[in-house]
Amino acid sequence: MNLPVSLEKYIPNYEISFFNLKAIPAEKLVEYDHPFGWVLSVMQKEDANVKEFKEIVEQAVKHLEQIPFEKQANWSKLLHYLFMLIFNRREKSEQSDLFDIIEESILDKSRREEVKKMGKTIAQSLIDEGIEKGIEKGFEKGIEKGIEKGIEKGIEKGMQQLLIDALEIKFGSIPSDIIKSINNITGKETLKSLHYYAINSNNIDEFEEKLEALKNGKSSHIKNPTSRRKR
Helix, strand or coil, X not given: CCCCHHHHHHCCCCCCCCCCHXXXXXXXXCCCCCHHHHHHHHHHCCCCCXXXXXXXXXXXXHHHCCCCHHHHHHHHHHHHHHHHHHHHHCCHHHHHHHHHXXXXXXXXXXXXXXXXXXXHHHHHHHHHHHHHHHHHHHHHHHHXXXXXXXXXXXXXXXXXXXXXXXXXXHHCXXXXXXXXXHHCCCCHHXXXXXXXXXXXXXXXXXXXXXXXXXXXXXXXXXXXXXXXXXX
16 A cells, blocks of 8 residues: 555564674674573574583573563463474483473473473473374375276276177177176276187176186186286
8 A cells, every 4th residue: 555655654674683693703692681581592502412401491491480470471471482492403412401400490480381282382382292293194095096096997897898888799788697797807907808709708697607717716717818927
């Protein structure tokens, strides 16, 4: 939306400043003992070794305790950020000890209880996210498998119909029980073999013998002769 020229002077104009956190001396970040400065100091050390990172986390949490209770929302946000930083930037093997350090560094009982709940909430949300992703992936895999199975079934259905068509072309009307048996047969190789016998049988009874052999489990009777090795 275009504003009248007379109102343009009231539009705020902020200059964006960028700074390299890694390049700032650590003591500068906490020079004024501001809680946010201590959180920045933890961010600065996110790739530090375990011992060094534990120390800076402990120091930061203790200094965050200085935030007055009337600004409890600010304290909660900064603690939540520390939790997420640990979850996302530190190894899983370290996380439990780091969360214990946070909890033990908080003196106030009510805040300590809030930290416990915060940890459980974040952990549960990550678990739920993992479950959701797992379900989504499983669903996608299921669709993929379903499509593959559907294609396979479609091919078999087409081969069944081709077999019935071949029998009708050669022998005329086909008994319904034979059609029903053919529609219950699966396996492309089996249907291919039956198609061969449909073409080469002298009559429908001869073909039905091959079909009955299959139904009775005598699969050796319906092997496709074309698959035999030529000598």
